[in-house]
Amino acid sequence: MNQAIRNSWIVAIALFALLFGSISYVQFFAVDSLNANPNNNRQLEMNFCGNRGPILVDGQAIAESVATKTDCKFQRKYNDPLLYAGLTGFFSKYSGQYGVESAMKDELTGTSDSALFDRIAQAFTGAQPQGRSVELTVDSKIQKLAYDSIPDGIGGSIVVMNPKTGAIIAMVSKPSYDTNLLATHNKADFDESMASLVGIPGINLFGSSAYKQLYAPGSVFKIIDTAAALESGKYKKDSILPNPAQLTFPGIEYTLPNYANGQCYTQDKASFAFALENSCNTPFASIALDLGQDAITAQAEKFGFNDNSLTLPDSVVGSRFPGSEGKLDAPALAQSAIGQRDVLSTPLEIAMMTAAIANGGKQMAPNLVQTVRTPELKTVSSLKPEVLRQSTTPEIAAQITDWMVSVVDNGIASAAAVPGVEVAGKTGTAELGDGLNNSWFTGFAPANDPEVVVTIVMPEVDVATGAQFTSPNASKLFKAVLKK
């Protein structure tokens, strides 16, 4: 009988051994995967009330944690929220984290792997865990100027970046909103604010429209057609392109008209310079039909289209040009080649495309974070410019730069000019029907040694409004950045 008792005891102890094993698994080996589970809002709740590090612009906090007298010890506070809502994002107990707040959360809460030793030290000294500060690449003056240059009630986005480093100098979009409304600890206030904010047309609550929203790019896409044409070897810089008043398609009723506002109708053959200066449609549609969809897709991808993995560090919505999975028929390809129909782009992607031309064909990874520092101001990491991809050859980039300079000097982007500085630019007008367009400007300066790229989009405006607020504002921003 005693032997049977001992055997039963062994079974009981074996059951306990299994328990020790399963607890070790859950509380040690599976901790990271459980904490990272998307259904786990415990970490969020824990650091919602914690002292997160600030987000800084020019040394000033645009997001900081302020001590409260309630159980929830800290309240996240956003300064100049309208200016920075699209960059900081917000941190809500009820909806989650967005923008830099989300992308840099490990650094802001001090829980990143590199902060492990800090945490161990804190455990011994009893100090409250404190997050790291995240300094952005943004220039507050340019940010303000860019924000103010978009008229209230119309909306739009502006990206200003350094083509050589990829650093974002300014990134704004309107309509914006007060992120403090969503960071509230009060559920009822949050619900009410959320309900009224989501109703604002054109608003993007979870990151700037400049990198979260897709628009038809219109004629700025012709830069990619031009690069594809030159790269194919079938076209030379002095090739003469067909420029009919309208493009017809055998057996199909559809016709593609040339751009109505400008000089396009004056000649039925065009050089690249003339076609770009006047933003004629039919020459570029012809190029696309001649080269075929695959060539255009490949070139678009070399400039950053169809890339869904880009981060700022917040994730950037991928711009789209249909590839092998979406075969276009001839009219669709012709329309897409002039930035309509099946092609969609974020303003950031257009800025990156422009930056690649400005930087000798080398596309730099865009970046919003300059420096991460510990509470003791020790630098943990700082921006290292990184080449994303070679978009085109230096020769083609230089050639396109020349033509873009003449677009500003002689063409329809003349309002973007800055006295004493050579500016390269390209406009775009994507027709949305009912007389409304997405009005674009993208360009850089100085053309011989580019320091700044400016991309502006005014979605859903008439032609006059677009012309009023794109190129002239680009000129203002060039002047401000170059201090002219």
Place this chain on the structure above:
Amino acid sequence: MSQLLTVSKPRRNTELLLLVLALAMSAMANGLVNLNLGRSFDNDFYIQIAILTVLSVGFHVVLRFKAKYADPVMLPVVVALNGLGLAVIHRLDIASGDTAGTRQWMWTSLAAIAAIAVVWFLRDHRILRRYTYISLLASVILLILPLVPGISAGNVNGATVWIAIGPFTFQPGEIAKITLAMFFAGYLSSNRDLILLAGKKIGPLQLPRAQDLAPMIVAWLASVGVLVFQRDLGTSILFFGLFMVMIYVATSRISWIFIGLALIAVGGVAAYQLFPHVTRRIDVWVHALNPEYIGAAGGSFQVVEGLFGLANGGLMGTGFGQGSPDNVPLANSDMIIASIGEELGLVGLFAVISLYALFIARGFRAALGTRDAFGKLLAVGLSFAFALQCFVIIGGVTRLIPLTGLTTPFLAAGGSSLLANWIILALLLKISDAARRPIDVSAMPPSSETPPTIEPTQKEVPAP
């Protein structure tokens, strides 16, 4: 009857020292909760610690008089577990505004007093053998009670195991665990020779006779009945495990284990096929982390929240009052292990489980040491059932096995469980007292039943 060599020392002073440690730990746990959650050390704190001290020291003094040779470790282990449970329940009350803590203090007092009464009035555990069939009757009544209209509390959290009388609710199944163990111990100690010697031998397996199989069939039916009518998978596993280990110990025949496992396999497959709630339980367990199952009614939300809590605690825990154990449904009863794991970490949980293992080991030690078959069987049955209960609920919370609603002994909020487990403590203490007491034949009560059975001689090995 084989005996282990035990130096007959009362060791009551050891118990007193351990009790002081257990009480200090309970006081500190309760104090930390108050400190970390910004509560003052009000009268309640001092009164409650005083009550626990009076109860434990009272129990200790009664043991000095009534069960001088009882195991010195079990009572301190139970006081430590119960004190920790009270601290955790108090901590969760602060988060939720509940008053479960106050009820738990009342039940703790009542349960401890009941246990003291058992030690005081039960002169010898062998007396219980007289009530073998009364125990069976009591078990049946206790198991049927939750189904009786008028006193049934209906379907609570998916199982019909509660009765409600006035404002009080009670889980009779907890007490049935003890009465069933008493019945099996009495029945098997009286009939083990018949079960052992009769029957055919096929290969290495000694098969029992059909009539000797009857109690096993009864146990199997009772377990299935609990599963079908009360929808209580955990208790069903517990009862069947209890009976299997007792018949195995009574006969030392491994064949019973195979027969039992075969019955479990049949019952398990049939239950999975026939009962949607069992199928659902298993599915929810397998797909626990699937968002569809987390969101579904009766899905895995509870167990997954518990896992998130445990992960949040990690190795060292967040500290009392620093985690969010109140996110987990039933945080102070079924899921109290997740609450402890979150705030005290893997380290704290290992300590708790070590205490359980210690308690069980001492129970088995009492079974090895006691001289009568009834005592051995009762001690093994109660200890093993206790171990199985810990395994089923803690394994359920950590997703080792599907989660079923068994209580976590001495920790979880709930009166019936406290009462039952304190009585189990009292019974094991009585049996260990008999085991460790110097042999004194005159102390044996006159037995009205069969004479003591002869145990085959076995090689002695040190106790575990």
